[in-house]
Amino acid sequence: MKSRILYGVLLMVLVFGLVGCGKKSAGPACAPNCEYKDMVVGFLQTGSEGGWRAANSASFRETADQLGLTLKFYDSQNDLARQVAGFHQFNQDPDVNVIILAALETTGWEEVLKEAQAAGKVVVLEDRRIDASEDMYATYIGSDFAEEGRKSANEMCKLLEGMAGKNVWELVGNVGSSAAKDRGQGFRETMGACGIEVTKSQTANWSITEGKEVTEAWLKETQDVQGIFAQNDEMALGAIEALKEAGLTPGVDVKILSVDATAGAFKAMLAGELNVTVECNPLLAPQVYEAALKALNGETLPKWIPSQEGVFSFDMPNLQEIADGRKY
Ligand code: AHR
Numbered sequence: 001m002k003s004r005i006l007y008g009v010l011l012m013v014l015v016f017g018l019v020g021c022g023k024k025s026a027g028p029a030c031a032p033n034c035e036y037k038d039m040v041v042g043f044l045q046t047g048s049e050g051g052w053r054a055a056n057s058a059s060f061r062e063t064a065d066q067l068g069l070t071l072k073f074y075d076s077q078n079d080l081a082r083q084v085a086g087f088h089q090f091n092q093d094p095d096v097n098v099i100i101l102a103a104l105e106t107t108g109w110e111e112v113l114k115e116a117q118a119a120g121k122v123v124v125l126e127d128r129r130i131d132a133s134e135d136m137y138a139t140y141i142g143s144d145f146a147e148e149g150r151k152s153a154n155e156m157c158k159l160l161e162g163m164a165g166k167n168v169w170e171l172v173g174n175v176g177s178s179a180a181k182d183r184g185q186g187f188r189e190t191m192g193a194c195g196i197e198v199t200k201s202q203t204a205n206w207s208i209t210e211g212k213e214v215t216e217a218w219l220k221e222t223q224d225v226q227g228i229f230a231q232n233d234e235m236a237l238g239a240i241e242a243l244k245e246a247g248l249t250p251g252v253d254v255k256i257l258s259v260d261a262t263a264g265a266f267k268a269m270l271a272g273e274l275n276v277t278v279e280c281n282p283l284l285a286p287q288v289y290e291a292a293l294k295a296l297n298g299e300t301l302p303k304w305i306p307s308q309e310g311v312f313s314f315d316m317p318n319l320q321e322i323a324d325g326r327k328y
Pocket of ligand 1: 049050052053127128173179206231232233259260280
């Protein structure tokens, strides 16, 4: 009899133990009173592709110091396999309790997200969205990229008003990223209102060099272009170089619009070579860390916390003043 009872108890321990293995582990020991000093963040950055990214990384580093949290910064060097490997690494790191992801691509995250959930990590998406079920992460903090695309099309409509041809070339970011997909989609949703046609579209991977190369190649085929929509400032700066070398006046012969609003864009607008930049705010760290702390303490967050953004044009009377007051 005794041995039967003992056998039953052992079986129950085994069954509950196995069921427990598949479940999310309990929160950190400090919850529900965790403070920033208890937070160890594994931050998976995309890489260092330009001014926007540099400002984004600086925001995470500086704010971590100010708040007194521990930041483990991982540079994915714009390589998806490397970023996924970094995610695995943070999942296995017993000190890391928060993982922040700036995803290079929208897909490929299912396995590491499950692993993170089983390990009890808080996952926060910053800057870029991913294709994953919303219960696999605490929140997404970042821009409305589709709205940036819509704003870009509206501004391009104003720049091309009254022109007979409205041929626009589009320099696309990293094609697998949510920023590139949604900006392109938003632009297309709105451009029809004033008869814009996207006659050429190709990736230039967020880079000045590639922005220049792609534009150079297009200019050899035709110069029938009235506007360039560059999905970030760097690619616009490359296009400006290519236009100048082809004997065209950027900002006049061809209207140029880009996204980000970095210092480089303001410089180009003050020189009259870039017409408009649509802001994408990279200074996200204070919002992201605050949300992560709440999630660490067991709070349920909205699935999207959007950032506030504006539009700047080369003919604003106080452009220099605005440029001087900006952080990036
Ligand atoms: O996700 C934001 C985009 O990523 C920026 O617009 C681009 O410059 C960057 O690298």
